[in-house]
Amino acid sequence: MELFTNQVLAGIATGAIYACMALAVVMIYQAIDHLNFAQGEMAMFSTFVCWQLMQWGVPYWGAFLITLVFSFAGGIAIERLLFKPLAKAPILTNVAGFIALYAIINSVAGLIWDFTIKQFPTPFGSSPFLGSQLISTHQAGMIGVTLMLLVLLFVFFRFTRMGLAMRAAASLPESARLVGINTSWMIALGWGMAAAIGAIAGMLIAPVVFLEPNMMLGVLIYGFAAAVLGGLTSPLGAVVGGFLVGVFENLVGTYIPGVGNELKLPIALALIVTVLVVNPAGLFGRPIVKRV
């Protein structure tokens, strides 16, 4: 029983990271109807920036904040330079854009910081949380930060003018322009926020998976699985999906013989395919009906 509880709690902790990645993916998907394959690399790059700042002597939370600002600006810059010109281009052109972005960020990070793994500190420490052996303070911190982020986003989208404008631009761009919303900037803002959320995920998971240019590959695939499971149109779904995927991954790895650590990743893919076949809208998503 203790093994089970332990695995569930650990699953919730890593699930928090998947939830952040899924949130980032959903934000961009809502804005431009495409999956950002480079979301993980953007997060990884941000994490390296944070690491570099700390190498230069900036304290953790200072580096954390600067990294958020950097990522936000970087996300906007990527949208303005690369994806705004592609806004009316076919899907495959956009996919090629995402893959290019993936490759560029990955290589540049390798070039600057090389491919050896690096330790990344945790601000929460790694002692047992509340004296319990089940979960560490860092894992509890990951869950706490994710939940806080979710509340902030909820308040932003529900109660602020900017949040309302962003929702309007995402749901019906033409009507949004007709009430005077600059939809193009709303998309850029969505990119900025997604990049910052991804950066948080990267900085929280780095102490667990260690810092190196390919660290987010698996995390992003789980993030996709979480977003698909929760429904690509629902931020709440993304978060719930993230936690579910985290728990599911751990339980399958523990209890199904032969899966272990090596086969965990295909499980995420199997989950994506299953959801898409059985219930493409996901748990919380709206079915998308298009008139043709």
Added chain:
Amino acid sequence: MTAMLNIKDLRAYYGQVQALHGLEFALNQGSVTTLLGANGAGKTTTLRAICNMVRSTGAIEFDGAPLAGRSTENIVRLGIAHVPQGRGTFTTMTVEENLQLGAITRKDKAGVVSDIERMYDHFPVLKQRHTQQAGTLSGGEQQMLAVARALMLRPRLMLLDEPSFGLAPLIVRDLFKILGKINREDKVTILVVEQNAQLALELADKAFVIETGRIVMSGSANEIANNEDVRKSYLGY
């Protein structure tokens, strides 16, 4: 009376297809003008061209300033509200959020709050449903919401694209009554595109008839309503 909107040699294109062939007309401040015409004549395109939602050439001046090169949202911010065909309702949001979106460019918070109350006075049904998702409203209610949303901008000019479309006759009467009231009380200049020519001519001071992208007739609403050809083609008697 001075011209608020002045349109000269307006040509509009959908890809290679030309939809408007040199349209010219002007709207007087405080007037209600209607554009009549059959399906495909270019009525909707004219409204879309004013808001730069379709590729066009020619000159459109609002208060003497050219609109060319301005984005749709910037044109709207000048005080031109457009109630599009199909109403453009934000269906996943509540009725009240739809109204707030109408005023999203305004900075006067108190004014927005009191304007929302004013809209509820104009359209009591919206008040009853203010927390409801807008997509659950009936067609008529959504049309009222669309008009109310446009008014939340405090526009100086309102463009309405077939507001009667798909509505029961009684509801259309109500809607046009409210439009008249808005024009008189709030001094909003109105340009309305309609297939329901009779109602539109009752409301309007001035009318234009448009055929295959050209204006073929213009005059006071009375003149047009009494014109033999118009009566036969658009009024049906």
